[in-house]
Amino acid sequence: MTIVNEASAGTAESGDARVTVRPNAGGGIALELRGPSVARYGDEIRAVALSTLEALGVADAAVTVDEKGALDATIRARLAAAAGRAAGAGDMPWEAMS
Amino acid sequence: MRLRRSMLYVPGNAPAMLRDAHIYGPDSVMFDLEDSVSPREKDAARHLVFRALKDYDYAGVERVVRVNGLDTPYGLEDIQAVVAGGVDAVRLPKTDCPEDLLAVERAVEAAERRFGRPSGSVKLIAAIESARGILSAREIAACSPRLVAIAIGAEDFVTDLHTTRSPEGVELLAARSLLVMAARAAGIMAIDTVFTGVDDEEGFLREARLAKQLGFDGKSVIHPSQVALIRFVYEPSPEEIAKARRVVEAAADAEAKGSGVVSLDGKMIDKPIVERALRVLALAGEASE
Numbered sequence: 157m158t159i160v161n162e163a164s165a166g167t168a169e170s171g172d173a174r175v176t177v178r179p180n181a182g183g184g185i186a187l188e189l190r191g192p193s194v195a196r197y198g199d200e201i202r203a204v205a206l207s208t209l210e211a212l213g214v215a216d217a218a219v220t221v222d223e224k225g226a227l228d229a230t231i232r233a234r235l236a237a238a239a240g241r242a243a244g245a246g247d248m249p250w251e252a253m254s
Numbered sequence: 255m256r257l258r259r260s261m262l263y264v265p266g267n268a269p270a271m272l273r274d275a276h277i278y279g280p281d282s283v284m285f286d287l288e289d290s291v292s293p294r295e296k297d298a299a300r301h302l303v304f305r306a307l308k309d310y311d312y313a314g315v316e317r318v319v320r321v322n323g324l325d326t327p328y329g330l331e332d333i334q335a336v337v338a339g340g341v342d343a344v345r346l347p348k349t350d351c352p353e354d355l356l357a358v359e360r361a362v363e364a365a366e367r368r369f370g371r372p373s374g375s376v377k378l379i380a381a382i383e384s385a386r387g388i389l390s391a392r393e394i395a396a397c398s399p400r401l402v403a404i405a406i407g408a409e410d411f412v413t414d415l416h417t418t419r420s421p422e423g424v425e426l427l428a429a430r431s432l433l434v435m436a437a438r439a440a441g442i443m444a445i446d447t448v449f450t451g452v453d454d455e456e457g458f459l460r461e462a463r464l465a466k467q468l469g470f471d472g473k474s475v476i477h478p479s480q481v482a483l484i485r486f487v488y489e490p491s492p493e494e495i496a497k498a499r500r501v502v503e504a505a506a507d508a509e510a511k512g513s514g515v516v517s518l519d520g521k522m523i524d525k526p527i528v529e530r531a532l533r534v535l536a537l538a539g540e541a542s543e
Binding site: 234 | 335
């Protein structure tokens with residue numbers, strides 16, 4: 157999946173996350189985390205985001221995760237939705253996203 | 255026997271509600287990708303529901319997803335996502351004819367192959383929401399071995415009928431009865447429509463009791479508070495349970511003695527009475543039919 161434009165998914169509501177994905181051609185993954193859980197769970201959130209991007213086959217992207225106490229499943233879902241929008245992708249590789 | 259007394263709607267784009275839906279004790283949770291999700295959020299809701307199916311433990315509560323119809327740009331990808339996620343049953347809205355359901359069946363079958371799920375493992379539920387659909391209910395109910403229930407969606411139905419919903423529900427009587435008969439003829443379940451007055455407990459109980467009396471197996475509900483009310487409506491009384499136990503015991507005794515005639519307290523017990531008693535015990539959580 158190649159990121160070709162900027163796109164977001166999610167909300168700023170409690171229990172959710174707002175994720176933005178931008179092109180970062182040839183620059184690998186640049187990940188910025190914000191939110192109340194980052195100080196304590198930043199490493200876990202980072203691992204969740206990186207594994208989600210890997211499953212989607214995203215090699216280059218600038219990603220911002222602004223979380224409001226979101227569970228891992230919600231962060232994965234919001235990141236996948238934002239990446240899909242930023243790639244203009246129709247079919248998702250559901251089997252890869254276990 | 256799996257009960258479907260309450261099928262609790264959960265908007266597909268609400269992360270916190272998706273996580274907690276089962277804790278209110280519904281028989282089924284129904285994650286919605288259709289009317290409660292705006293067109294621009296369809297993809298995001300699909301991802302949330304996929305992850306909920308994959309990652310959360312709903313403690314044995316049946317997980318149903320209401321997908322968008324295959325006549326929309328979203329329906330086919332919805333089916334891919336929920337079958338990949340491990341959904342128990344796909345609910346199709348606005349089913350007008352058997353072909354609507356058969357098209358979903360083919361898409362589900364293909365998705366099962368793609369994602370390595372056993373053929374036939376994903377069940378189907380068809381919601382009927384038009385006069386044409388109600389008049390085709392018999393054919394719809396019998397058209398797929400995956401179909402476990404048919405449901406009536408009243409809001410669209412009364413609009414199609416050029417009327418509105420009344421507290422008594424007289425405008426729905428014929429449709430509800432036809433739907434239950436179609437379900438029974440096909441050996442599947444009948445699920446009643448939602449009651450939208452979340453704060454009107456009395457109105458909800460009146461409608462749920464009517465649906466139960468007409469033969470419905472359960473009701474779609476839109477608020478967690480309605481789950482307990484449905485349980486109350488369908489719960490047999492201690493007297494009904496005690497009588498049902500005696501009927502079933504008498505039938506078992508007669509069978510053990512090789513007698514074709516069952517009697518209890520000097521009265522003959524017919525097969526339908528034994529069937530009703532078994533159903534009472536199933537609703538009481540005591541027996542399987």
